[in-house]
Amino acid sequence: MSTVYAYPTLVGKVEATVKGAHIDGKPLQLSLISRSERVVALHQVEREDWTEGVLDLEVSVPAGEVDDGPWARVGCFAVLSEGATNTRVVTRLDKQRDDSVWRGEVRVHRSCHLARATLDVCVVxxxxxxxxxxxxTTDAPWVVDLHGRTPTRQRELDIVEVDFRDGPEEWLRRFADAPWLIDTEREQPTILLNTSFEGLSPLLSGAHGPLEKATAGLLAAQIAADAWSTMFHSALADLEFDEDGTPHLPGGWQGAVLRSLLPDVFPELPLAEALAEAHSRRADGRGWGEVQSRIQFAAARRGTLPKNLTAAIRAVSRAQGGARR
Amino acid sequence: MNSYPVDPPERLASLTTGRATSFLTEGVRAGQDEIPQVAVVRAATPLDGYAVRWSTAPVREILDEAMDRFADARTDADAWLAPRLHATVRMSRAEAADPGLWNFLALAVAPDYVLWRHVPAGQSEEAAPKKVNAARFVGPHYSQAFARLWWSAEMFRDGPDYGPAVVACGNQDMINTALRLDAVDHKPTALAMARVLQQWTESGTNRLGDRVNALCTAVNTAGSTLMYEVIAPDDAPDHAARAAWIDEAETAASVPWERLPDGPDDGSARRTSCSALTRMFEQFAAEAPLRDRARAGATAD
Structure with a gap:
Protein backbone atom coordinates (compact mmCIF):
# COMPACT_ATOMS: atom_id res chain seq x y z
CA MET A 1 0.00 0.00 0.00
CA SER A 2 1.66 3.16 -1.15
CA THR A 3 -0.81 5.65 0.30
CA VAL A 4 0.09 7.20 3.63
CA TYR A 5 -2.44 6.28 6.29
CA ALA A 6 -3.09 8.29 9.39
CA TYR A 7 -4.27 5.21 11.29
CA PRO A 8 -3.17 1.59 11.81
CA THR A 9 -3.48 -0.72 8.79
CA LEU A 10 -3.10 -4.46 8.24
CA VAL A 11 0.40 -5.88 8.01
CA GLY A 12 -0.54 -9.34 6.73
CA LYS A 13 -1.41 -10.10 3.13
CA VAL A 14 -4.86 -9.79 1.59
CA GLU A 15 -5.13 -12.33 -1.19
CA ALA A 16 -7.89 -12.61 -3.77
CA THR A 17 -8.61 -15.57 -6.03
CA VAL A 18 -11.17 -15.87 -8.82
CA LYS A 19 -12.42 -19.41 -8.30
CA GLY A 20 -14.76 -19.56 -11.25
CA ALA A 21 -16.84 -17.45 -13.60
CA HIS A 22 -20.12 -17.52 -15.49
CA ILE A 23 -21.10 -15.72 -18.66
CA ASP A 24 -24.84 -15.12 -18.93
CA GLY A 25 -25.40 -18.07 -16.61
CA LYS A 26 -23.07 -20.49 -18.40
CA PRO A 27 -19.86 -21.57 -16.68
CA LEU A 28 -16.63 -20.25 -18.14
CA GLN A 29 -13.91 -22.78 -18.93
CA LEU A 30 -11.34 -22.81 -16.18
CA SER A 31 -8.59 -22.45 -18.77
CA LEU A 32 -9.75 -18.86 -19.23
CA ILE A 33 -8.86 -18.04 -15.64
CA SER A 34 -5.17 -17.80 -14.87
CA ARG A 35 -4.33 -17.70 -11.19
CA SER A 36 -0.65 -17.13 -11.74
CA GLU A 37 -1.26 -14.19 -14.07
CA ARG A 38 -4.35 -13.04 -12.16
CA VAL A 39 -6.25 -12.67 -15.42
CA VAL A 40 -9.78 -13.63 -16.38
CA ALA A 41 -9.93 -13.71 -20.17
CA LEU A 42 -13.51 -12.87 -21.00
CA HIS A 43 -12.52 -11.90 -24.53
CA GLN A 44 -11.77 -15.49 -25.40
CA VAL A 45 -15.37 -16.45 -24.86
CA GLU A 46 -16.66 -17.58 -28.23
CA ARG A 47 -19.82 -15.51 -28.18
CA GLU A 48 -19.54 -11.78 -28.68
CA ASP A 49 -23.02 -10.86 -27.54
CA TRP A 50 -22.87 -11.65 -23.83
CA THR A 51 -24.21 -9.10 -21.40
CA GLU A 52 -23.12 -10.10 -17.93
CA GLY A 53 -20.25 -12.05 -16.44
CA VAL A 54 -20.16 -13.19 -12.82
CA LEU A 55 -16.85 -13.85 -11.09
CA ASP A 56 -16.75 -16.04 -7.97
CA LEU A 57 -14.27 -14.38 -5.70
CA GLU A 58 -12.54 -15.71 -2.60
CA VAL A 59 -10.44 -13.50 -0.38
CA SER A 60 -8.20 -14.49 2.48
CA VAL A 61 -7.53 -11.86 5.10
CA PRO A 62 -5.12 -12.17 8.05
CA ALA A 63 -7.89 -13.23 10.41
CA GLY A 64 -5.97 -13.11 13.66
CA GLU A 65 -4.76 -9.62 12.96
CA VAL A 66 -8.27 -8.43 12.14
CA ASP A 67 -9.76 -10.05 15.26
CA ASP A 68 -7.15 -8.66 17.60
CA GLY A 69 -6.75 -5.32 15.86
CA PRO A 70 -8.09 -1.90 16.86
CA TRP A 71 -10.72 -1.71 14.10
CA ALA A 72 -14.45 -2.19 14.46
CA ARG A 73 -16.99 -3.31 11.88
CA VAL A 74 -14.44 -4.78 9.51
CA GLY A 75 -15.78 -5.62 6.06
CA CYS A 76 -14.29 -6.81 2.82
CA PHE A 77 -15.14 -5.27 -0.57
CA ALA A 78 -14.33 -6.08 -4.17
CA VAL A 79 -13.68 -3.05 -6.38
CA LEU A 80 -14.04 -3.58 -10.12
CA SER A 81 -12.97 -0.52 -12.07
CA GLU A 82 -11.99 0.69 -15.49
CA GLY A 83 -10.72 4.22 -16.00
CA ALA A 84 -11.73 4.40 -19.66
CA THR A 85 -15.40 3.92 -18.86
CA ASN A 86 -15.31 5.81 -15.54
CA THR A 87 -16.80 2.76 -13.96
CA ARG A 88 -16.21 1.60 -10.43
CA VAL A 89 -18.39 -1.11 -8.94
CA VAL A 90 -18.02 -2.01 -5.29
CA THR A 91 -19.33 -5.37 -4.08
CA ARG A 92 -19.60 -6.37 -0.44
CA LEU A 93 -18.17 -9.84 0.28
CA ASP A 94 -19.53 -12.14 2.97
CA LYS A 95 -17.89 -14.33 5.56
CA GLN A 96 -19.36 -17.26 7.44
CA ARG A 97 -18.78 -17.29 11.17
CA ASP A 98 -15.61 -19.25 12.01
CA ASP A 99 -14.50 -19.10 8.40
CA SER A 100 -11.41 -17.13 7.49
CA VAL A 101 -12.36 -16.65 3.85
CA TRP A 102 -14.61 -13.91 2.43
CA ARG A 103 -16.65 -14.82 -0.62
CA GLY A 104 -18.78 -12.99 -3.11
CA GLU A 105 -19.93 -12.61 -6.68
CA VAL A 106 -18.61 -9.74 -8.76
CA ARG A 107 -20.76 -8.76 -11.72
CA VAL A 108 -19.11 -7.55 -14.90
CA HIS A 109 -21.48 -5.69 -17.20
CA ARG A 110 -20.29 -5.72 -20.75
CA SER A 111 -21.87 -2.36 -21.50
CA CYS A 112 -19.78 -0.74 -18.77
CA HIS A 113 -16.39 -1.93 -19.88
CA LEU A 114 -14.20 -1.42 -22.89
CA ALA A 115 -10.99 -3.39 -22.76
CA ARG A 116 -9.55 -4.11 -19.38
CA ALA A 117 -11.09 -3.87 -15.94
CA THR A 118 -9.11 -4.29 -12.76
CA LEU A 119 -10.36 -6.09 -9.70
CA ASP A 120 -8.99 -5.01 -6.32
CA VAL A 121 -10.07 -5.99 -2.85
CA CYS A 122 -10.23 -3.56 0.05
CA VAL A 123 -10.59 -4.40 3.72
CA VAL A 124 -12.46 -1.58 5.40
CA THR A 137 -5.77 -4.00 0.02
CA THR A 138 -4.51 -6.70 -2.32
CA ASP A 139 -0.94 -6.07 -3.48
CA ALA A 140 -1.72 -6.63 -7.15
CA PRO A 141 -5.11 -6.51 -8.83
CA TRP A 142 -6.76 -9.14 -10.97
CA VAL A 143 -7.35 -8.14 -14.56
CA VAL A 144 -10.56 -8.83 -16.42
CA ASP A 145 -9.73 -8.71 -20.09
CA LEU A 146 -12.36 -7.96 -22.71
CA HIS A 147 -12.72 -5.96 -25.86
CA GLY A 148 -14.92 -5.24 -28.83
CA ARG A 149 -18.03 -3.17 -29.43
CA THR A 150 -21.56 -4.41 -28.99
CA PRO A 151 -23.16 -5.67 -32.17
CA THR A 152 -26.30 -3.93 -33.32
CA ARG A 153 -29.57 -4.69 -34.94
CA GLN A 154 -30.32 -5.66 -38.53
CA ARG A 155 -32.72 -4.09 -40.99
CA GLU A 156 -36.31 -5.17 -40.65
CA LEU A 157 -37.80 -4.04 -43.95
CA ASP A 158 -36.90 -4.63 -47.57
CA ILE A 159 -37.30 -1.77 -50.01
CA VAL A 160 -37.76 -2.40 -53.72
CA GLU A 161 -38.14 0.13 -56.51
CA VAL A 162 -40.78 -0.83 -59.07
CA ASP A 163 -42.43 0.97 -61.96
CA PHE A 164 -46.12 0.66 -61.07
CA ARG A 165 -47.37 2.07 -64.40
CA ASP A 166 -45.27 0.32 -67.01
CA GLY A 167 -43.42 -2.30 -65.01
CA PRO A 168 -43.64 -6.08 -65.28
CA GLU A 169 -45.97 -6.60 -62.31
CA GLU A 170 -49.43 -6.19 -63.76
CA TRP A 171 -51.26 -6.09 -60.45
CA LEU A 172 -49.53 -2.82 -59.66
CA ARG A 173 -50.95 -0.97 -62.68
CA ARG A 174 -54.16 0.00 -60.97
CA PHE A 175 -52.01 1.60 -58.25
CA ALA A 176 -50.10 3.66 -60.83
CA ASP A 177 -50.74 6.91 -58.93
CA ALA A 178 -49.71 5.56 -55.53
CA PRO A 179 -46.26 6.73 -54.41
CA TRP A 180 -45.67 3.52 -52.46
CA LEU A 181 -47.31 0.31 -51.30
CA ILE A 182 -46.54 -2.13 -48.54
CA ASP A 183 -46.51 -5.76 -49.64
CA THR A 184 -46.90 -8.15 -46.72
CA GLU A 185 -47.55 -11.21 -48.88
CA ARG A 186 -43.89 -11.84 -49.47
CA GLU A 187 -41.61 -13.79 -47.19
CA GLN A 188 -40.21 -10.53 -45.87
CA PRO A 189 -42.47 -7.45 -45.78
CA THR A 190 -41.46 -5.13 -48.56
CA ILE A 191 -41.97 -1.49 -49.36
CA LEU A 192 -42.59 -1.02 -53.07
CA LEU A 193 -41.51 2.42 -54.23
CA ASN A 194 -43.19 3.57 -57.41
CA THR A 195 -40.51 4.78 -59.84
CA SER A 196 -43.17 6.21 -62.13
CA PHE A 197 -44.05 8.66 -59.36
CA GLU A 198 -41.83 11.51 -60.48
CA GLY A 199 -39.11 12.72 -58.15
CA LEU A 200 -39.86 10.23 -55.39
CA SER A 201 -36.92 7.92 -55.59
CA PRO A 202 -34.30 10.60 -56.28
CA LEU A 203 -35.61 12.45 -53.23
CA LEU A 204 -35.36 9.40 -51.00
CA SER A 205 -32.01 8.20 -52.24
CA GLY A 206 -30.13 11.39 -52.95
CA ALA A 207 -31.45 14.38 -51.07
CA HIS A 208 -29.17 17.42 -51.04
CA GLY A 209 -29.24 20.33 -48.65
CA PRO A 210 -31.07 20.65 -45.34
CA LEU A 211 -34.56 21.22 -46.74
CA GLU A 212 -34.51 18.26 -49.11
CA LYS A 213 -33.00 16.05 -46.46
CA ALA A 214 -35.65 17.05 -43.94
CA THR A 215 -38.39 16.40 -46.51
CA ALA A 216 -36.89 13.02 -47.39
CA GLY A 217 -36.68 12.18 -43.70
CA LEU A 218 -40.30 13.11 -43.16
CA LEU A 219 -41.36 11.05 -46.17
CA ALA A 220 -39.30 8.07 -45.06
CA ALA A 221 -40.90 8.26 -41.63
CA GLN A 222 -44.37 8.45 -43.16
CA ILE A 223 -43.65 5.38 -45.27
CA ALA A 224 -42.19 3.52 -42.30
CA ALA A 225 -45.16 4.34 -40.09
CA ASP A 226 -47.44 3.15 -42.86
CA ALA A 227 -45.46 -0.06 -43.17
CA TRP A 228 -45.51 -0.76 -39.44
CA SER A 229 -49.23 -0.26 -39.24
CA THR A 230 -49.88 -2.49 -42.28
CA MET A 231 -47.56 -5.18 -40.96
CA PHE A 232 -49.23 -5.06 -37.57
CA HIS A 233 -52.69 -5.65 -39.05
CA SER A 234 -51.37 -8.31 -41.31
CA ALA A 235 -49.58 -10.12 -38.49
CA LEU A 236 -52.62 -9.94 -36.25
CA ALA A 237 -54.61 -11.69 -38.96
CA ASP A 238 -52.06 -14.47 -39.01
CA LEU A 239 -52.08 -15.80 -35.43
CA GLU A 240 -51.89 -19.39 -34.25
CA PHE A 241 -54.08 -20.67 -31.48
CA ASP A 242 -54.08 -23.10 -28.56
CA GLU A 243 -56.80 -25.70 -28.22
CA ASP A 244 -58.62 -23.39 -25.83
CA GLY A 245 -58.35 -20.52 -28.29
CA THR A 246 -55.46 -18.63 -26.67
CA PRO A 247 -53.50 -16.85 -29.41
CA HIS A 248 -49.75 -17.37 -29.72
CA LEU A 249 -47.12 -15.08 -31.12
CA PRO A 250 -46.32 -16.36 -34.60
CA GLY A 251 -42.74 -16.85 -35.75
CA GLY A 252 -40.98 -14.87 -38.45
CA TRP A 253 -41.47 -11.18 -39.06
CA GLN A 254 -45.08 -11.34 -37.86
CA GLY A 255 -43.96 -12.27 -34.36
CA ALA A 256 -41.24 -9.63 -34.41
CA VAL A 257 -43.68 -6.90 -35.45
CA LEU A 258 -46.23 -7.81 -32.78
CA ARG A 259 -43.56 -8.05 -30.12
CA SER A 260 -42.29 -4.65 -31.14
CA LEU A 261 -45.60 -2.76 -31.31
CA LEU A 262 -47.86 -4.41 -28.73
CA PRO A 263 -46.07 -2.83 -25.73
CA ASP A 264 -46.94 0.58 -27.21
CA VAL A 265 -50.49 -0.40 -28.13
CA PHE A 266 -51.35 -1.84 -24.72
CA PRO A 267 -48.64 -0.46 -22.44
CA GLU A 268 -50.47 -1.60 -19.31
CA LEU A 269 -50.55 -5.29 -20.30
CA PRO A 270 -47.84 -7.94 -20.41
CA LEU A 271 -47.10 -9.20 -23.93
CA ALA A 272 -49.22 -12.39 -23.87
CA GLU A 273 -52.24 -10.54 -22.49
CA ALA A 274 -51.76 -7.69 -24.93
CA LEU A 275 -51.83 -10.18 -27.76
CA ALA A 276 -55.01 -11.83 -26.46
CA GLU A 277 -56.63 -8.42 -26.00
CA ALA A 278 -55.73 -7.27 -29.51
CA HIS A 279 -57.03 -10.49 -30.98
CA SER A 280 -60.32 -10.48 -29.08
CA ARG A 281 -61.04 -6.83 -29.88
CA ARG A 282 -60.39 -7.47 -33.55
CA ALA A 283 -62.49 -10.65 -33.52
CA ASP A 284 -65.60 -9.26 -31.82
CA GLY A 285 -65.15 -5.62 -32.76
CA ARG A 286 -65.33 -4.39 -29.14
CA GLY A 287 -63.38 -1.14 -28.99
CA TRP A 288 -61.58 -1.97 -32.22
CA GLY A 289 -61.96 1.61 -33.40
CA GLU A 290 -60.24 2.92 -30.29
CA VAL A 291 -57.40 0.45 -30.82
CA GLN A 292 -56.78 2.03 -34.24
CA SER A 293 -55.52 5.21 -32.59
CA ARG A 294 -53.20 3.17 -30.42
CA ILE A 295 -51.84 1.31 -33.43
CA GLN A 296 -51.43 4.57 -35.30
CA PHE A 297 -49.46 6.00 -32.37
CA ALA A 298 -47.26 2.91 -32.02
CA ALA A 299 -46.54 2.70 -35.74
CA ALA A 300 -45.75 6.40 -36.03
CA ARG A 301 -43.38 6.15 -33.12
CA ARG A 302 -41.68 3.06 -34.50
CA GLY A 303 -41.40 4.82 -37.86
CA THR A 304 -39.80 7.84 -36.11
CA LEU A 305 -42.49 10.13 -37.44
CA PRO A 306 -42.54 12.57 -34.47
CA LYS A 307 -38.77 12.87 -34.55
CA ASN A 308 -38.54 13.47 -38.28
CA LEU A 309 -41.49 15.84 -38.27
CA THR A 310 -39.81 17.99 -35.63
CA ALA A 311 -36.62 17.97 -37.68
CA ALA A 312 -38.54 18.99 -40.82
CA ILE A 313 -40.41 21.79 -39.06
CA ARG A 314 -37.19 23.16 -37.65
CA ALA A 315 -35.41 22.90 -41.00
CA VAL A 316 -38.20 24.81 -42.74
CA SER A 317 -38.33 27.40 -40.02
CA ARG A 318 -34.59 27.89 -40.18
CA ALA A 319 -34.70 28.18 -43.97
CA GLN A 320 -37.30 30.93 -43.68
CA GLY A 321 -34.99 33.15 -41.72
CA GLY A 322 -34.74 31.26 -38.47
CA ALA A 323 -37.59 33.23 -36.90
CA ARG A 324 -38.04 31.76 -33.45
CA ARG A 325 -41.53 31.66 -32.09
CA MET B 1 -20.92 31.47 -37.82
CA ASN B 2 -23.56 28.88 -37.19
CA SER B 3 -24.12 27.64 -40.69
CA TYR B 4 -21.53 25.00 -41.35
CA PRO B 5 -19.97 25.44 -44.80
CA VAL B 6 -20.07 21.81 -45.96
CA ASP B 7 -22.58 19.08 -45.29
CA PRO B 8 -21.31 16.91 -42.44
CA PRO B 9 -21.12 13.15 -43.07
CA GLU B 10 -24.48 11.58 -42.28
CA ARG B 11 -23.30 9.00 -39.82
CA LEU B 12 -20.90 8.96 -36.92
CA ALA B 13 -17.72 6.96 -37.30
CA SER B 14 -14.58 6.28 -35.35
CA LEU B 15 -11.33 8.10 -36.09
CA THR B 16 -8.20 6.98 -34.27
CA THR B 17 -6.39 9.61 -32.27
CA GLY B 18 -3.28 9.07 -34.37
CA ARG B 19 -5.07 9.82 -37.62
CA ALA B 20 -7.02 12.66 -36.06
CA THR B 21 -3.91 14.34 -34.74
CA SER B 22 -2.36 14.37 -38.19
CA PHE B 23 -5.11 16.74 -39.36
CA LEU B 24 -4.72 19.15 -36.45
CA THR B 25 -2.35 21.65 -37.98
CA GLU B 26 -1.73 25.03 -36.41
CA GLY B 27 -3.90 26.58 -39.10
CA VAL B 28 -6.79 24.28 -38.30
CA ARG B 29 -6.51 24.98 -34.59
CA ALA B 30 -6.43 28.69 -35.27
CA GLY B 31 -9.54 28.38 -37.42
CA GLN B 32 -7.68 29.63 -40.51
CA ASP B 33 -7.51 26.38 -42.48
CA GLU B 34 -10.34 24.02 -43.30
CA ILE B 35 -10.08 20.42 -42.23
CA PRO B 36 -9.97 18.19 -45.35
CA GLN B 37 -13.29 16.52 -44.63
CA VAL B 38 -13.14 13.93 -47.38
CA ALA B 39 -9.77 12.70 -46.14
CA VAL B 40 -11.03 12.60 -42.53
CA VAL B 41 -14.06 10.55 -43.47
CA ARG B 42 -11.92 8.20 -45.52
CA ALA B 43 -9.57 7.70 -42.57
CA ALA B 44 -12.45 6.81 -40.23
CA THR B 45 -14.09 3.46 -39.57
CA PRO B 46 -17.89 3.34 -39.77
CA LEU B 47 -19.74 2.24 -36.64
CA ASP B 48 -21.59 -1.06 -36.77
CA GLY B 49 -25.21 -1.24 -37.75
CA TYR B 50 -27.85 1.12 -39.08
CA ALA B 51 -28.82 2.51 -35.70
CA VAL B 52 -30.50 5.92 -35.79
CA ARG B 53 -28.44 7.00 -32.80
CA TRP B 54 -25.35 7.26 -35.00
CA SER B 55 -26.96 9.92 -37.23
CA THR B 56 -25.11 13.21 -37.20
CA ALA B 57 -28.06 15.45 -38.10
CA PRO B 58 -29.60 15.55 -34.60
CA VAL B 59 -26.19 16.38 -33.09
CA ARG B 60 -25.61 19.10 -35.64
CA GLU B 61 -29.01 20.51 -34.81
CA ILE B 62 -28.35 20.98 -31.10
CA LEU B 63 -24.86 22.32 -31.74
CA ASP B 64 -26.18 24.90 -34.18
CA GLU B 65 -28.85 25.89 -31.71
CA ALA B 66 -26.29 26.17 -28.89
CA MET B 67 -24.02 28.40 -30.96
CA ASP B 68 -27.01 30.56 -31.78
CA ARG B 69 -28.43 30.66 -28.29
CA PHE B 70 -25.18 31.28 -26.42
CA ALA B 71 -23.43 33.50 -28.93
CA ASP B 72 -22.79 36.07 -26.21
CA ALA B 73 -21.79 33.66 -23.43
CA ARG B 74 -20.05 30.62 -24.87
CA THR B 75 -19.31 28.86 -21.58
CA ASP B 76 -23.02 28.87 -20.74
CA ALA B 77 -23.54 26.50 -23.66
CA ASP B 78 -22.09 23.62 -21.61
CA ALA B 79 -24.97 23.31 -19.17
CA TRP B 80 -27.54 23.47 -21.98
CA LEU B 81 -25.72 21.13 -24.29
CA ALA B 82 -24.47 18.39 -21.94
CA PRO B 83 -27.83 16.73 -21.16
CA ARG B 84 -29.05 17.20 -24.73
CA LEU B 85 -25.93 15.66 -26.22
CA HIS B 86 -26.19 12.75 -23.79
CA ALA B 87 -29.84 12.15 -24.65
CA THR B 88 -29.16 12.46 -28.39
CA VAL B 89 -26.08 10.27 -28.78
CA ARG B 90 -27.40 7.49 -26.58
CA MET B 91 -24.84 4.83 -25.83
CA SER B 92 -23.31 2.63 -23.19
CA ARG B 93 -20.26 3.68 -21.22
CA ALA B 94 -18.30 1.10 -23.17
CA GLU B 95 -19.21 2.81 -26.43
CA ALA B 96 -18.58 6.30 -25.06
CA ALA B 97 -15.11 5.18 -23.96
CA ASP B 98 -14.02 4.98 -27.61
CA PRO B 99 -12.12 8.22 -28.21
CA GLY B 100 -12.51 7.61 -31.96
CA LEU B 101 -16.14 8.64 -31.83
CA TRP B 102 -15.34 11.94 -30.13
CA ASN B 103 -12.42 12.58 -32.50
CA PHE B 104 -14.75 12.09 -35.45
CA LEU B 105 -17.37 14.43 -34.03
CA ALA B 106 -14.74 17.12 -33.50
CA LEU B 107 -12.98 16.79 -36.85
CA ALA B 108 -15.61 15.66 -39.32
CA VAL B 109 -18.95 16.74 -37.90
CA ALA B 110 -18.47 19.92 -35.92
CA PRO B 111 -14.98 21.47 -35.98
CA ASP B 112 -16.73 24.83 -36.11
CA TYR B 113 -18.25 24.16 -32.69
CA VAL B 114 -14.89 23.20 -31.16
CA LEU B 115 -13.39 26.45 -32.45
CA TRP B 116 -16.37 28.53 -31.38
CA ARG B 117 -16.48 27.13 -27.87
CA HIS B 118 -12.80 26.80 -27.06
CA VAL B 119 -10.92 29.56 -28.82
CA PRO B 120 -9.10 31.33 -25.98
CA ALA B 121 -10.74 34.50 -24.76
CA GLY B 122 -8.97 37.82 -24.63
CA GLN B 123 -6.89 39.89 -26.99
CA SER B 124 -4.52 38.10 -29.30
CA GLU B 125 -1.02 39.20 -30.13
CA GLU B 126 -0.80 40.39 -33.67
CA ALA B 127 1.90 37.92 -34.63
CA ALA B 128 0.40 34.78 -33.09
CA PRO B 129 -3.24 33.93 -33.83
CA LYS B 130 -5.19 32.38 -30.96
CA LYS B 131 -5.22 28.60 -31.23
CA VAL B 132 -7.55 26.05 -29.70
CA ASN B 133 -5.80 23.51 -27.52
CA ALA B 134 -5.47 20.23 -29.45
CA ALA B 135 -6.92 18.38 -26.43
CA ARG B 136 -10.28 19.99 -27.23
CA PHE B 137 -10.28 17.98 -30.48
CA VAL B 138 -8.59 14.72 -29.47
CA GLY B 139 -8.07 14.88 -25.70
CA PRO B 140 -9.10 12.76 -22.73
CA HIS B 141 -12.74 12.59 -21.70
CA TYR B 142 -12.45 15.54 -19.34
CA SER B 143 -10.92 17.83 -22.00
CA GLN B 144 -12.32 16.86 -25.39
CA ALA B 145 -15.04 19.30 -26.43
CA PHE B 146 -17.84 16.74 -26.70
CA ALA B 147 -16.65 13.94 -24.44
CA ARG B 148 -16.48 16.33 -21.48
CA LEU B 149 -20.12 17.28 -21.96
CA TRP B 150 -21.40 13.73 -22.51
CA TRP B 151 -19.46 12.36 -19.55
CA SER B 152 -20.49 15.24 -17.28
CA ALA B 153 -24.11 14.42 -18.02
CA GLU B 154 -23.42 10.74 -17.44
CA MET B 155 -21.55 11.15 -14.16
CA PHE B 156 -23.74 13.86 -12.62
CA ARG B 157 -27.24 12.80 -13.69
CA ASP B 158 -29.44 11.18 -11.06
CA GLY B 159 -31.15 8.43 -13.03
CA PRO B 160 -33.42 10.20 -15.53
CA ASP B 161 -32.89 13.58 -13.85
CA TYR B 162 -30.24 15.70 -15.58
CA GLY B 163 -30.73 18.50 -13.03
CA PRO B 164 -27.52 17.87 -11.05
CA ALA B 165 -25.56 17.63 -14.33
CA VAL B 166 -26.83 21.09 -15.29
CA VAL B 167 -25.62 22.38 -11.93
CA ALA B 168 -22.21 20.75 -12.38
CA CYS B 169 -21.80 22.00 -15.96
CA GLY B 170 -22.80 25.50 -14.91
CA ASN B 171 -19.43 25.86 -13.19
CA GLN B 172 -16.30 25.58 -15.29
CA ASP B 173 -14.13 24.59 -12.34
CA MET B 174 -16.48 21.74 -11.53
CA ILE B 175 -16.58 20.38 -15.08
CA ASN B 176 -12.84 20.82 -15.58
CA THR B 177 -11.67 19.43 -12.25
CA ALA B 178 -14.29 17.07 -10.82
CA LEU B 179 -14.59 15.07 -14.02
CA ARG B 180 -10.97 13.98 -13.64
CA LEU B 181 -11.54 12.50 -10.21
CA ASP B 182 -12.15 8.79 -9.71
CA ALA B 183 -14.36 9.78 -6.79
CA VAL B 184 -17.17 10.91 -9.10
CA ASP B 185 -17.47 7.36 -10.42
CA HIS B 186 -19.54 6.86 -7.27
CA LYS B 187 -22.92 8.43 -7.96
CA PRO B 188 -23.80 9.70 -4.45
CA THR B 189 -20.37 11.35 -4.30
CA ALA B 190 -20.94 13.14 -7.60
CA LEU B 191 -24.45 14.20 -6.59
CA ALA B 192 -23.31 15.45 -3.18
CA MET B 193 -20.63 17.59 -4.85
CA ALA B 194 -23.24 19.04 -7.20
CA ARG B 195 -25.51 19.72 -4.25
CA VAL B 196 -22.81 21.61 -2.34
CA LEU B 197 -22.09 23.63 -5.48
CA GLN B 198 -25.77 24.39 -5.89
CA GLN B 199 -26.05 25.65 -2.32
CA TRP B 200 -23.11 27.97 -2.92
CA THR B 201 -24.57 29.21 -6.18
CA GLU B 202 -27.96 29.88 -4.63
CA SER B 203 -26.53 31.74 -1.65
CA GLY B 204 -24.25 33.81 -3.87
CA THR B 205 -21.06 32.62 -2.19
CA ASN B 206 -17.96 34.50 -3.28
CA ARG B 207 -14.82 32.94 -4.84
CA LEU B 208 -16.88 30.07 -6.20
CA GLY B 209 -14.14 28.72 -8.47
CA ASP B 210 -11.61 28.53 -5.65
CA ARG B 211 -14.13 26.85 -3.40
CA VAL B 212 -14.98 24.25 -6.02
CA ASN B 213 -11.31 23.44 -6.59
CA ALA B 214 -10.69 23.18 -2.85
CA LEU B 215 -13.70 20.91 -2.50
CA CYS B 216 -12.49 18.65 -5.33
CA THR B 217 -9.07 18.36 -3.75
CA ALA B 218 -10.52 17.56 -0.34
CA VAL B 219 -12.94 14.95 -1.68
CA ASN B 220 -10.18 13.31 -3.66
CA THR B 221 -7.66 13.29 -0.82
CA ALA B 222 -10.10 11.84 1.67
CA GLY B 223 -11.17 9.31 -0.94
CA SER B 224 -7.74 7.74 -1.03
CA THR B 225 -8.21 6.29 2.44
CA LEU B 226 -11.99 6.39 2.86
CA MET B 227 -14.39 4.28 0.83
CA TYR B 228 -17.35 6.48 -0.02
CA GLU B 229 -19.14 3.38 -1.28
CA VAL B 230 -19.09 1.98 2.25
CA ILE B 231 -20.09 5.19 3.99
CA ALA B 232 -22.78 5.96 1.43
CA PRO B 233 -23.98 2.73 -0.15
CA ASP B 234 -25.91 2.81 -3.39
CA ASP B 235 -27.77 0.31 -5.54
CA ALA B 236 -26.39 -1.07 -8.78
CA PRO B 237 -27.83 0.72 -11.83
CA ASP B 238 -30.58 -0.98 -13.79
CA HIS B 239 -28.61 -2.03 -16.86
CA ALA B 240 -31.68 -3.34 -18.68
CA ALA B 241 -33.47 0.00 -18.32
CA ARG B 242 -30.48 1.77 -19.73
CA ALA B 243 -30.27 -0.65 -22.66
CA ALA B 244 -33.98 -0.05 -23.33
CA TRP B 245 -33.41 3.71 -23.27
CA ILE B 246 -30.62 3.34 -25.79
CA ASP B 247 -32.88 1.23 -28.01
CA GLU B 248 -35.57 3.91 -27.79
CA ALA B 249 -33.19 6.22 -29.63
CA GLU B 250 -34.48 4.50 -32.77
CA THR B 251 -37.83 6.19 -32.33
CA ALA B 252 -37.39 8.98 -29.81
CA ALA B 253 -38.28 12.52 -30.84
CA SER B 254 -35.54 15.15 -31.00
CA VAL B 255 -34.52 16.46 -27.60
CA PRO B 256 -36.57 19.41 -26.37
CA TRP B 257 -34.86 22.79 -26.35
CA GLU B 258 -36.80 24.58 -23.65
CA ARG B 259 -37.03 21.87 -21.00
CA LEU B 260 -34.63 19.13 -19.96
CA PRO B 261 -34.78 15.78 -21.74
CA ASP B 262 -35.26 12.62 -19.67
CA GLY B 263 -32.22 10.47 -19.13
CA PRO B 264 -32.21 6.70 -18.76
CA ASP B 265 -34.41 5.56 -15.89
CA ASP B 266 -31.76 3.28 -14.47
CA GLY B 267 -32.27 4.14 -10.83
CA SER B 268 -31.85 7.20 -8.64
CA ALA B 269 -29.16 7.35 -5.99
CA ARG B 270 -30.17 6.65 -2.40
CA ARG B 271 -31.29 9.90 -0.72
CA THR B 272 -29.76 9.01 2.63
CA SER B 273 -26.37 8.38 1.03
CA CYS B 274 -26.43 11.67 -0.86
CA SER B 275 -27.40 13.57 2.27
CA ALA B 276 -24.70 11.95 4.39
CA LEU B 277 -22.02 12.82 1.84
CA THR B 278 -23.37 16.34 1.36
CA ARG B 279 -22.95 16.97 5.08
CA MET B 280 -19.46 15.49 5.00
CA PHE B 281 -18.43 17.59 1.99
CA GLU B 282 -19.82 20.76 3.54
CA GLN B 283 -17.51 20.08 6.45
CA PHE B 284 -14.57 19.42 4.10
CA ALA B 285 -15.29 22.71 2.36
CA ALA B 286 -15.47 24.61 5.61
CA GLU B 287 -12.04 23.30 6.60
CA ALA B 288 -10.30 23.38 3.23
CA PRO B 289 -7.87 26.21 2.56
CA LEU B 290 -8.63 28.33 -0.51
CA ARG B 291 -5.91 28.83 -3.08
CA ASP B 292 -4.22 32.21 -3.03
CA ARG B 293 -5.16 33.79 -6.33
CA ALA B 294 -3.38 37.05 -5.62
CA ARG B 295 -0.67 36.07 -8.04
CA ALA B 296 -2.32 33.42 -10.22
CA GLY B 297 -4.58 34.95 -12.84
CA ALA B 298 -7.86 33.09 -13.18
CA THR B 299 -8.58 32.17 -16.76
CA ALA B 300 -11.85 30.94 -18.15
CA ASP B 301 -11.40 28.41 -20.93
Missing part, protein backbone atom coordinates in the same frame (compact mmCIF):
# COMPACT_ATOMS: atom_id res chain seq x y z
CA UNK A 125 -13.10 -0.84 9.05
CA UNK A 126 -14.03 1.80 11.59
CA UNK A 127 -11.22 3.48 13.48
CA UNK A 128 -11.27 6.54 15.69
CA UNK A 129 -15.01 6.88 15.21
CA UNK A 130 -14.69 7.16 11.43
CA UNK A 131 -16.38 4.55 9.23
CA UNK A 132 -15.23 3.31 5.87
CA UNK A 133 -11.49 3.52 6.39
CA UNK A 134 -9.39 1.35 4.10
CA UNK A 135 -7.16 -0.81 6.31
CA UNK A 136 -5.82 -3.25 3.74
Missing amino acids: GTYGGIDGRVIG
